[in-house]
Amino acid sequence: xxxxxxxxxxxxxxxxxxxxxxxxxxxxxxxxxxxxxxxxxxxxxxxxxxxxxxxxxxxxxxxxxxxxxxxxxxxxxxxxxxxxxxxxxxxx
Amino acid sequence: xxxxxxxxxxxxxxxxxxxxxxxxxxxxxxxxxxxxxxxxxxxxxxxxxxxxxxxxxxxxxxxxxxxxxxxxxxxxxxxxxxxxxxxxxxxxxxxxxxxxxxxxxxxxxxxxxxxxxxxxxxxxxxxxxxxxxxxxxxxxxxxxxxxxxxxxxxxxxxxxxxxxxxxxxxxxxxxxxxxxxxxxxxxxxxxxxxxxxxxxxxxxxxxxxxxxxxxxxxxxxxxxxxxxxxxxxxxxxxxxxxxxxxxxxxxxxxxxxxxxxxxxxxxxxxxxxxxxxxxxxxxxxxxxxxxxxxxxxxxxxxxxxxxxxxxxxxxxxxxxxxxx
Amino acid sequence: xxxxxxxxxxxxxxxxxxxxxxxxxxxxxxxxxxxxxxxxxxxxxxxxxxxxxxxxxxxxxxxxxxxxxxxxxxxxxxxxxxxxxxxxxxxxxxxxxxxxxxxxxxxxxxxxxxxxxxxxxxxxxxxxxxxxxxxxxxxxxxxxxxxxxxxxxxxxxxxxxxxxxxxxxxxxxxxxxxxxxxxxxxxxxxxxxxxxxxxxxxxxxxxxxxxxxxxxxxxxxxxxxxxxxxxxxxxxxxxxxxxxxxxxxxxxxxxxxxxxxxxxxxxxxxxxxxxxxxxxxxxxxxxxxxxxxxxxxxxxxxxxxxxxxxxxxxxxxxxxxxxxxxxxxxxxxxxxxxxxxxxxxxxxxxxxxxxxxxxxxxxxxxxxxxxxxxxxxxxxxxxxxxxxxxxxxxxxxxxxxxxxxxxxxxxxxxx
Ligand code: SF4
Ligand code: SF4
Numbered sequence: 001x002x003x004x005x006x007x008x009x010x011x012x013x014x015x016x017x018x019x020x021x022x023x024x025x026x027x028x029x030x031x032x033x034x035x036x037x038x039x040x041x042x043x044x045x046x047x048x049x050x051x052x053x054x055x056x057x058x059x060x061x062x063x064x065x066x067x068x069x070x071x072x073x074x075x076x077x078x079x080x081x082x083x084x085x086x087x088x089x090x091x092x
Numbered sequence: 093x094x095x096x097x098x099x100x101x102x103x104x105x106x107x108x109x110x111x112x113x114x115x116x117x118x119x120x121x122x123x124x125x126x127x128x129x130x131x132x133x134x135x136x137x138x139x140x141x142x143x144x145x146x147x148x149x150x151x152x153x154x155x156x157x158x159x160x161x162x163x164x165x166x167x168x169x170x171x172x173x174x175x176x177x178x179x180x181x182x183x184x185x186x187x188x189x190x191x192x193x194x195x196x197x198x199x200x201x202x203x204x205x206x207x208x209x210x211x212x213x214x215x216x217x218x219x220x221x222x223x224x225x226x227x228x229x230x231x232x233x234x235x236x237x238x239x240x241x242x243x244x245x246x247x248x249x250x251x252x253x254x255x256x257x258x259x260x261x262x263x264x265x266x267x268x269x270x271x272x273x274x275x276x277x278x279x280x281x282x283x284x285x286x287x288x289x290x291x292x293x294x295x296x297x298x299x300x301x302x303x304x305x306x307x308x309x310x311x312x313x314x315x316x317x318x319x320x321x322x323x324x325x326x327x328x329x330x331x332x333x334x335x336x337x338x339x340x341x342x343x344x345x346x347x348x349x350x351x352x353x354x355x356x357x358x359x360x361x362x363x364x365x366x367x368x369x370x371x372x373x374x375x376x377x378x379x380x381x382x383x384x385x386x387x388x389x390x391x392x393x394x395x396x397x398x399x400x401x402x403x404x405x406x407x408x409x410x411x412x413x414x415x416x
Numbered sequence: 417x418x419x420x421x422x423x424x425x426x427x428x429x430x431x432x433x434x435x436x437x438x439x440x441x442x443x444x445x446x447x448x449x450x451x452x453x454x455x456x457x458x459x460x461x462x463x464x465x466x467x468x469x470x471x472x473x474x475x476x477x478x479x480x481x482x483x484x485x486x487x488x489x490x491x492x493x494x495x496x497x498x499x500x501x502x503x504x505x506x507x508x509x510x511x512x513x514x515x516x517x518x519x520x521x522x523x524x525x526x527x528x529x530x531x532x533x534x535x536x537x538x539x540x541x542x543x544x545x546x547x548x549x550x551x552x553x554x555x556x557x558x559x560x561x562x563x564x565x566x567x568x569x570x571x572x573x574x575x576x577x578x579x580x581x582x583x584x585x586x587x588x589x590x591x592x593x594x595x596x597x598x599x600x601x602x603x604x605x606x607x608x609x610x611x612x613x614x615x616x617x618x619x620x621x622x623x624x625x626x627x628x629x630x631x632x633x634x635x636x637x638x639x640x641x642x643x644x645x646x647x648x649x650x651x652x653x654x655x656x657x658x659x660x661x662x663x664x665x666x667x668x669x670x671x672x673x674x675x676x677x678x679x680x681x682x683x684x685x686x687x688x689x690x691x692x693x694x695x696x697x698x699x700x701x702x703x704x705x706x707x708x709x710x711x712x713x714x715x716x717x718x719x720x721x722x723x724x725x726x727x728x729x730x731x732x733x734x735x736x737x738x739x740x741x742x743x744x745x746x747x748x749x750x751x752x753x754x755x756x757x758x759x760x761x762x763x764x765x766x767x768x769x770x771x772x773x774x775x776x777x778x779x780x781x782x783x784x785x786x787x788x789x790x791x792x793x794x795x796x797x798x799x800x801x802x803x804x805x806x807x808x809x810x811x812x813x814x815x816x817x818x819x820x821x822x823x824x825x826x827x828x829x830x831x
Contacts, residue, residue, distance in 0.1 A: 011658055011659070013528055013626060013666075015151065016635075017152055017154035017646040018629060018631055019153045020111070020154065024111040026111055026112075029116060030116060045098060045099070049122070049125075050291075050327075052117060052119075052122045053110050054108065075324060076117055076122075076325050076328055078325065133641065134641030135641060136501065138497065145650065152631075154649060156644065156646050159644040160644070160647070161500045161639060162647070162649070163497070163500075163648050164519055164523055167490060167493035169490075170485065171494070171497035173490070174501070176497075177452075177483045177498055178498035178503030181452035181503060182452060182503065189501075189638060189640050190502060196641075213490075214486070217486030217490055221483065221484070
C-alpha cells in the first residue's frame with residue numbers, strides 16, 4: 001500500500017493515530033471467503049459474534065452478510081454455523 | 093444487571109473496527125469485540141503491550157472507536173488506575189473533561205504475559221486499591237506477540253519456543269499458575285472466566301463486570317491458531333473443548349458479605365450435573381499441535397494422565413467451592 | 417492585602433512566610449495547585465512529600481485523588497493514565513524510584529503529557545546509598561522531560577507552581593521534572609515566601625489542551641468518550657522518527673516558553689529565575705557552573721573570594737533540559753576559565769554530564785573559556801566551602817598555565 005506520508009510538522013502531535021483501520025482492507029489476506037445460503041439460514045447471528053474481523057454484519061432483516069473488504073477467510077463462521085448453510089468459496 | 097440481548101448486541105456497531113491486523117481466526121479479537129459490545133458506555137480502554145495492542149494500532153491506523161491508550165507492557169492495571177482516579181477526582185471537583193460522566197466503563201486489556209508475569213504487581217496493586225475498572229486477561233497461554241514463548245499461563249507440557257519438547261524435557265515443566273485464585277484472594281467484587289465459544293455468557297459477564305462497583309476481572313481463554321497450532325477455523329471448537337473437558341470451566345465469583353461466592357455458569361453447570369458428559373482432556377490436547385509430542389512418536393500416557401488428574405482435581409475443587 | 421497596588425506585585429508579606437523544608441515546600445505548593453491526581457510511592461528522601469500530601473488528603477484540604485501505588489513504575493503509569501484522561505497529575509520520587517520509572521519517563525514525554533514530578537535527588541544504587549547526588553536525574557536526562565534544578569526551598573516552591581504552566585504551555589506539552597537535592601534541600605528547614613491559595617490557583621488556571629486531528633476527527637489531546645482518539649500506537653520505521661522530531665521541536669519551544677511563564681510569575685511574586693542565573697560574572701575571570709544546592713555554597717565562596725580581590729563568579733543552571741546553550745554562551749563567552757561542577761559520573765565518558773553539555777555549547781564558538789570539570793559530592797559526600805575555594809584555586813592555576821591538563825578532577829575523594 002503506497003500512500004503519501006506527511007512530514008513531522010503536519011502529523012498530529014502526541015503520535016495520535018489519524019486513520020481508521022476501516023481504510024485498511026484486509027480482505028486480500030485470505031484465498032477463500034464464505035457464502036451464505038439464505039434459504040437455510042436461521043438468523044442465529046453466531047457467525048456475527050464469532051467472526052474475529054467484524055466482517056459479518058447483521059442486517060436490519062436479521063440476516064447476516066459478509067463484508068469481503070475485511071474477511072480474512074479464517075473459516076470460523078462456516079465451521080460454526082449450526083445449520084451448515086455457509087461454505088467457503090475460492091476467490092476469483 | 094441490565095440485560096443485553098444477543099440481538100441488541102449484534103446490532104451495536106463494533107467498537108473494535110474491522111481492518112485490524114490480528115491473525116485470521118484469532119480468539120482474542122472475537123472476545124474483545126464481544127466485551128466491547130457489552131460496554132454500557134461511555135468507555136475508555138487501555139491495552140498492555142501485546143498482540144491486541146500492536147495489531148490494532150499500527151500507525152497511522154487504529155481500530156479503536158473508543159478512546160484508547162497503550163503505554164507499556166506491565167502496567168495496564170496502573171494506567172487504568174490513573175484513568176479511574178482522574179475520573180473520580182473530576183467528579184468530586186465537578187470540573188474537568190470527565191466530570192460529566194456518571195459511570196465510566198474503564199477496560200484494561202492485557203495478555204497472559206502482561207498479567208501472570210510482568211504485570212502481576214501492577215494488577216495486584218490496582219485490585220488492592222479498589223479502583224472501579226474491568227481488567228480483561230486475554231489468555232492465549234504464551235508470549236505470542238514475540239513468537240510463542242512460555243509464560244506463567246502456559247499449561248503443563250505445552251510446547252513453546254522457550255519450552256520446546258526435547259529428548260529430555262517434554263514441553264513446559266510447570267503447571268499453569270492459578271491466576272484466578274490469586275485475583276479472587278484480593279476480595280474483589282467480581283471475577284469470571286469467559287470463552288469466545290459462548291457469546292451470551294461473555295456478554296452477560298462483561299456487563300456484570302462493568303457494572304460491579306470496584307475492580308472486576310475477566311479471565312478469557314483465547315485460543316491462538318499459530319501458537320497452539322490448529323487450523324484457524326477451529327478456534328471456537330478448541331474453545332468449546334476447553335469447557336467441555338473442564339480444563340477451563342466457566343464460572344463467576346462475587347465477593348459478598350466477607351466471602352467469595354462461586355457459581356458455575358450454565359455450560360459448566362450442565363457438566364457438573366451430568367458428569368458423564370465431561371469429555372476426557374485428551375480430546376482437547378489432541379487437536380493442538382503444541383501437545384503433539386504427547387501423542388507422537390508414542391503416546392505419553394503418563395503425562396496425559398497427570399494432566400487429566402490436574403484437571404479433575406481443580407474441577408472437583410471448583411465444584412465444591414460452587415456448592416455443586 | 418498582599419498587593420503592591422501599582423504593579424500588582426505580591427510583596428513578601430510576613431504572614432505568607434512559612435518554615436518549610438524542600439519536601440514540605442513541594443507538598444505545600446502542590447496542595448495549593450490541587451492537581452486531580454497524585455500517584456506516588458515512598459522513597460527516601462522524597463517521603464515527606466507523600467506524607468504531607470496524604471495528610472492534606474486525610475484532612476479534606478484537597479479534592480485530589482491520592483493513588484498510593486505499589487511501585488514507582490505504577491506511580492508514573494497512573495499519572496500517565498490520569499493525564500491522558502485530561503487530569504492534572506503529580507508524582508515524586510528519587511534515585512531507584514526514578515530508575516524504576518525510567519521506561520515510563522520516555523513514554524510520558526512521547527505521549528506529550530505535562531505531568532509534574534519532583535525528584536529529591538539521591539545517589540543511585542549500588543551500593544545502596546540514600547544521600548544526595550545527581551545520578552538519578554542525569555540518568556533520565558534524555559527522556560524528553562524538562563528539568564528544573566533548585567538551589568533552595570524557595571526555588572522548589574516556586575518551581576512547583578510554575579512547572580504546570582510550562583509543561584502545559586500549548587507550544588510545549590511536555591512533562592516537567594523538578595530537582596531538589598536530597599537531604600540538603602529535602603530535609604532542611606528554610607523560610608519560604610508562599611503565595612495565597614487563590615493567587616496560585618489563578619496562576620496555574622485550568623489545564624490547556626492542544627487540538628489534534630485523529631482518526632475520527634478533531635479532538636483535544638486527551639481521552640474523551642465524546643471524541644475518541646488513540647494514544648500510544650505501534651509506531652514503526654515510517655513514523656517514529658517524525659514523532660521524535662516533534663518532541664525536539666517542543667523542547668526548543670520550551671526554551672521560549674519558560675522565560676515567558678517565569679516573567680509572568682515574577683510579576684506576581686517578585687521572584688523570577690529564567691533559564692540560568694549568573695552571579696558576579698560581568699567582570700569575572702573564574703566562573704563556576706553548576707546545579708542545585710551546591711550553588712548556594714558556591715555563592716558564599718564567590719563573595720569571600722571577591723573580598724580577597726579574586727574575580728570569581730558563578731552561573732547556576734536552573735533549566736538543564738532544554739539546555740540553555742545560547743544564554744550560557746552569551747554569559748560565559750569572555751570568561752577566561754570556567755569550572756563545571758558535576759555531581760554525577762558518566763562512566764567511561766571524557767567528562768561529567770553537565771560539563772559535556774557546556775563544552776558542546778562552546779565548540780562552535782571562536783571565543784571560549786578554558787573549561788575544567790570537577791566531579792564532587794557523590795553519595796552525599798559534603799562539598800564544603802573550602803573544597804569550592806580549592807576549585808577556584810585550580811581555575812586560577814589553569815588560567816596562569818593557559819590550559820586544562822586534566823579532563824576531570826574528583827574533588828573530596830580519598831586517594
Ligand atoms: S471466514 Fe473468518 S473472517 Fe471471513 S467472515 Fe468468516 S469468520 Fe469472518
Ligand atoms: S451462523 Fe449460519 S445460521 Fe447463523 S446467522 Fe450465520 S449464516 Fe445464518
